[in-house]
Every structure is written in structure tokens, then in C-alpha cells.
Amino acid sequence: MTDLTFKTMGQQFGRRSWAEPWKIKMVEPIEVIDREARERALEEGGYNTFLLRSADVYIDLLTDSGTSAMSDRQWAGIMMGDEAYAGSRNFYHLEEAVQTYYGYRYVVPTHQGRGAEHLISQTVIKSGQYVPGNMYFTTTRLHQELAGGVFVDVIIDEAHDPASLYLFKGNVDLDKLEALIEQVGADNVAYVSLAGTVNMAGGQPVSMANVRALRKVCDKHGIRIYLDATRMVENAYFIQQREEGYADKSIAEILLEFCGYTDGAWMSAKKDNLVNIGGWLAVNDRDLFDALRNMVVVYEGLHTYGGMAGRDMEALAIGIVEGVQDDHVHSRVGQVLYLGELLTDWGIPIVHPVGGHGIFLDAKGFYPHIPQDQFPAQTLAAELYLDSGVRGMERGVVSAGRDPKTGDHRYPALELTRLAIPRRVYTQAHMDVVAESIKSVYDGREQTRGLKMVYEPQYLRFFQARFERV
Numbered sequence: 001m002t003d004l005t006f007k008t009m010g011q012q013f014g015r016r017s018w019a020e021p022w023k024i025k026m027v028e029p030i031e032v033i034d035r036e037a038r039e040r041a042l043e044e045g046g047y048n049t050f051l052l053r054s055a056d057v058y059i060d061l062l063t064d065s066g067t068s069a070m071s072d073r074q075w076a077g078i079m080m081g082d083e084a085y086a087g088s089r090n091f092y093h094l095e096e097a098v099q100t101y102y103g104y105r106y107v108v109p110t111h112q113g114r115g116a117e118h119l120i121s122q123t124v125i126k127s128g129q130y131v132p133g134n135m136y137f138t139t140t141r142l143h144q145e146l147a148g149g150v151f152v153d154v155i156i157d158e159a160h161d162p163a164s165l166y167l168f169k170g171n172v173d174l175d176k177l178e179a180l181i182e183q184v185g186a187d188n189v190a191y192v193s194l195a196g197t198v199n200m201a202g203g204q205p206v207s208m209a210n211v212r213a214l215r216k217v218c219d220k221h222g223i224r225i226y227l228d229a230t231r232m233v234e235n236a237y238f239i240q241q242r243e244e245g246y247a248d249k250s251i252a253e254i255l256l257e258f259c260g261y262t263d264g265a266w267m268s269a270k271k272d273n274l275v276n277i278g279g280w281l282a283v284n285d286r287d288l289f290d291a292l293r294n295m296v297v298v299y300e301g302l303h304t305y306g307g308m309a310g311r312d313m314e315a316l317a318i319g320i321v322e323g324v325q326d327d328h329v330h331s332r333v334g335q336v337l338y339l340g341e342l343l344t345d346w347g348i349p350i351v352h353p354v355g356g357h358g359i360f361l362d363a364k365g366f367y368p369h370i371p372q373d374q375f376p377a378q379t380l381a382a383e384l385y386l387d388s389g390v391r392g393m394e395r396g397v398v399s400a401g402r403d404p405k406t407g408d409h410r411y412p413a414l415e416l417t418r419l420a421i422p423r424r425v426y427t428q429a430h431m432d433v434v435a436e437s438i439k440s441v442y443d444g445r446e447q448t449r450g451l452k453m454v455y456e457p458q459y460l461r462f463f464q465a466r467f468e469r470v
């Protein structure tokens with residue numbers, strides 16, 4: 001064969017290419033508005049990408065939450081909604097899917113992840129108790145704090161370093177955990193709040209060895225482990241790819257083993273479970289289940305729908321099964337990796353290793369001249385939108401919020417702009433457009449100025465805060 005000038009992606013890496021395990025049956029047209037219109041939209045939206053209208057966005061990487069494309073089977077499931085107030089048959093499908101794939105005994109449906117976080121936090125945390133976890137997540141920590149808990153970060157140090165190539169940057173540092181238990185006493189630890197993968201660290205996984213060791217430590221002290229299972233399927237994929245002894249196991253097998261080391265989980269089904277809305281909470285303890293099931297009727301809805309329509313639960317039950325298929329997860333994470341590899345090759349600062357659900361641009365690396373209180377990651381999200389209509393979001397000082405005791409900004413080591421890739425939605429060509437836009441913003445980085453916050457809401461400020469250029 002003659003030497004090829006143009007090469008496919010696979011050829012560039014010396015292997016055969018792979019493709020998505022689906023074909024497209026329905027499309028949603030998208031448009032790009034011109035730069036002047038984008039400038040107007042951004043100003044009207046207070047330089048906050050959460051305040052843009054989606055019609056003004058070209059490629060939407062704001063979040064991978066609720067933005068997946070459902071399959072023809074899921075849409076068929078929508079038509080099979082049993083909208084009975086009580087005992088909908090779709091609930092029993094959902095319950096069975098959670099029991100089969102995640103392995104927990106008792107299931108409580110909720111409208112989305114934070115509904116589940118609210119229930120477990122209010123039920124399990126006693127005021128003043130500590131909640132150690134592998135890095136905070138915005139809504140998770142807020143619910144823990146609203147229940148009177150004090151979150152303590154016990155993730156390994158590597159997680160805070162965007163350049164560290166450690167393969168399991170989501171791991172719990174067991175020494176930090178033991179030190180906390182010794183300092184405050186096991187009775188003052190509500191539970192360990194374990195997330196797989198870790199969103200705020202860049203979608204980084206926890207190893208099976210780590211959760212196994214964590215279980216031992218917690219058993220020694222009589223402490224429970226509750227899992228944020230939102231992206232646990234992607235975590236299982238990384239274990240399969242990276243951890244010795246798991247290469248021949250299916251993602252479903254790995255998921256089940258991992259969950260088996262924990263006492264329960266809450267879920268934003270809008271991610272791994274491939275639905276546009278939904279959530280659940282699942283535990284093994286009967287008494288706790290009774291308490292949660294009692295709480296759900298106060299805040300979400302009856303214990304057999306928890307804020308979801310019957311049709312939503314059917315799509316979710318089907319999404320759970322589709323979401324754990326090896327070829328699906330391979331292509332999903334593979335697309336994220338594709339974008340990450342382009343940017344890495346071009347010398348653009350991102351979090352390494354590339355995580356499961358998106359690319360996290362290192363805004364401190366882009367803008368060393370912009371101090372953190374002028375919101376470099378917020379600035380970068382705004383610049384990217386201006387350049388091409390690509391929408392990402394801030395995951396830095398704005399997302400971290402204020403310390404409830406001192407009232408000061410919390411300054412996380414990671415100041416990141418996240419480009420989360422929806423599942424089964426965009427093509428490789430979209431990723432190329434995104435990569436080129438990031439490069440163009442990176443090339444213009446020295447001229448970029450930061451932002452000042454001119455409106456700050458009390459809770460989860462990143463959603464609604466407004467900014468102006470300094």
C-alpha cells in the first residue's frame with residue numbers, strides 16, 4: 001500500500017478505527033449565531049453560560065446531565081408509561097434494574113440527584129457531624145451542610161494537581177480519613193461520601209483496591225459508605241482499562257463488585273443512566289429505607305414515583321441496562337479521549353489523565369495573569385462562547401462558593417472550565433470544531449481580561465451569578 005497523506009484517526013494511532021455502536025434516526029437542527037449576536041447574548045447573560053438561551057448556543061457542552069440522546073427502545077418505553085399514582089408497573093422495572101445492576105436491596109425514586117442527596121443528608125447526618133469525601137460536589141456538599149454536616153476533603157493530593165498522571169486520582173487518602181476519625185471520633189462521622197468518578201477533579205476514577213481498603217477502614221470504625229453513583233459506570237470502565245485483574249471483566253460485573261463495598265448510593269440518573277430527568281436512592285439497610293421512604297413522600301412524591309412520571313421511570317429502567325454495555329461506554333469515553341488527545345498534542349493545558357465525561361481546561365494555565373478572584377475559569381467559558389458559540393461551564397472559585405464560617409470565597413487549587421460531552425449526541429466533527437475553538441482562545445490568551453462578580457445568589461452561586469469585565 002502507498003503511504004497515505006490523509007489518515008483516519010485509527011491510522012494516526014497505528015490501529016483500526018472504531019465507531020459508535022448506534023446510527024442516527026432523528027436529528028435536531030442547530031445553528032450558529034454571528035459573533036456580534038454572541039457578544040450581545042453574553043452581556044445579557046451576565047457572562048454566565050448558565051444564563052444563555054440554548055438557541056444562542058452552537059455546540060452545547062455545558063453539562064452531560066440530562067442531555068443524552070435516548071434510544072428508540074427508551075422512546076418506546078415512554079409510550080408504555082403507567083401513570084397510576086401508586087404502584088406503577090414502571091417503578092417495579094426501575095427497582096429491578098437498580099437491584100440487578102447496582103446490587104442494592106431497597107430503591108427510592110427521586111426527581112433527580114439532588115432530591116436523593118437531600119433525603120439521605122437529612123436522614124443520616126446529625127447536626128455537627130463530619131462527612132469525609134473524595135472532593136466536594138456542589139449540590140452534594142450543600143445538602144450535607146444544610147443538614148448540619150461539615151464536609152472534609154479526604155481525596156489524595158494528586159487530585160488537586162491537574163498535571164499529575166496518576167491513574168486513580170479519585171482515590172480516598174486513607175491516612176487523611178484515619179486522621180479525621182482519630183481527631184473527631186467515629187461517632188462524629190456521619191458516613192463516608194464516596195463519588196465515582198469525581199466530577200470536580202475532572203472525572204477521575206476510584207480504584208477497586210481503594211474502595212476495598214476503604215471498606216476495611218470503615219468496618220473497623222463502624223462507619224458507613226454511601227456512593228454518589230452518578231458516573232460510576234464510567235468509573236467501572238476505567239477500572240477495566242487500568243486496574244490489574246479487571247481487563248476481562250465486563251463493566252456490569254465491575255460495577256456490581258464496586259457497589260458491593262458500599263452501603264447504598266444516590267444517583268443523578270441524568271448522566272450514566274441515559275435519561276433526561278430522574279434519580280434514585282438505594283440502600284441495603286431496611287430501617288434506613290423505611291425512613292427514606294417516609295421522607296420521599298414529603299419532598300418528592302409517593303415512594304413508587306418520587307417526582308417522576310411513569311414513562312420517565314420506564315425510560316430510566318431501560319437506560320440503566322443500555323448504559324452498562326461495554327461498547328457504549330467505550331465509545332462514550334473514547335469520544336472524550338479523542339478531544340483530549342487533540343488538545344494534549346497541541347500543548348493546551350487540561351486536566352490529565354482525561355476523565356470520563358468531559359475535558360477540563362486548566363484556566364490557571366491559560367491565564368496566569370488573571371488572579372483567581374477575577375474568575376479565570378468563568379472568563380475562559382465566556383471567551384470560548386464568544387469565539388465559536390461552544391458552551392462550557394466554570395468549575396473553580398465560583399462553583400466552590402463561600403466558606404459558611406468565614407464568608408470568604410473558597411479558593412480551590414483547581415480552577416477549571418469544563419466541557420462536558422453529552423452521551424450519544426455529537427459527532428467527531430463537532431469535537432474537531434470544539435478543539436479548534438479552544439486553540440483559537442488559547443492563542444489569544446494574553447489579551448484576555450478577567451471578570452468581576454456583580455450579582456451573587458446565596459446558594460449554588462455558579463448557576464445564577466452575574467459578571468462584568470474588569
Ligand SMILES: Cc1ncc(COP(=O)(O)O)c(C=O)c1O
Nearest residue numbers: 065112113114137139199230268
Ligand atoms: C457528581 C454529581 N453528583 C450529584 C449531582 C446532582 O444531580 P442532579 O443535577 O440530577 O440534581 C451531579 C449533577 O451534576 C453530579 O455531577
